[in-house]
Amino acid sequence: MPSRKDELAERRLAKLVVQVKAMMAANLKPEYGGFYGQLLLASDAVAELGEVAEVRKAARAAGRQLGWKVRTHLGEDGTLLVMDSRDAPSEIRMLAAHRAAEATAALLTGAQNEARMRRTSQPTFPGQPDDEPGQDL
Numbered sequence: 001m002p003s004r005k006d007e008l009a010e011r012r013l014a015k016l017v018v019q020v021k022a023m024m025a026a027n028l029k030p031e032y033g034g035f036y037g038q039l040l041l042a043s044d045a046v047a048e049l050g051e052v053a054e055v056r057k058a059a060r061a062a063g064r065q066l067g068w069k070v071r072t073h074l075g076e077d078g079t080l081l082v083m084d085s086r087d088a089p090s091e092i093r094m095l096a097a098h099r100a101a102e103a104t105a106a107l108l109t110g111a112q113n114e115a116r117m118r119r120t121s122q123p124t125f126p127g128q129p130d131d132e133p134g135q136d137l
Contacts, residue, residue, distance in 0.1 A: 017065070020055065023041075024082065035086060035089075059072055069084060
């Protein structure tokens with residue numbers, strides 16, 4: 001016969017699985033058909049949920065319920081990464097690769113535009129290469 005303490009621990013874990021599963025499902029992108037799921041929890045969020053070992057255990061159980069092949073990684077700063085490591089079908093891989101390329105291009109374009117704005121908005125001083133001879137400030 002299981003002890004009262006074991007029953008309480010099992011109920012606590014079941015409740016934690018429900019919480020973590022909701023967070024994991026909320027981060028899924030519908031266009032990826034349930035693949036490429038991930039959840040990143042800062043150390044304070046992990047602490048709010050409970051002990052690290054219990055949160056990892058709950059994440060693995062929740063992931064199995066979602067059909068994930070779950071991998072967890074605990075960073076040195078206490079950040080917990082939970083991710084689905086299944087191989088996605090080719091059409092979903094292609095869509096994800098295209099989205100990643102678009103995001104990277106947008107980031108690079110934004111950085112280039114910001115650098116250009118900084119260069120053009122800086123005042124010029126005598127002796128700088130851009131100065132024209134005979135020009136006063």
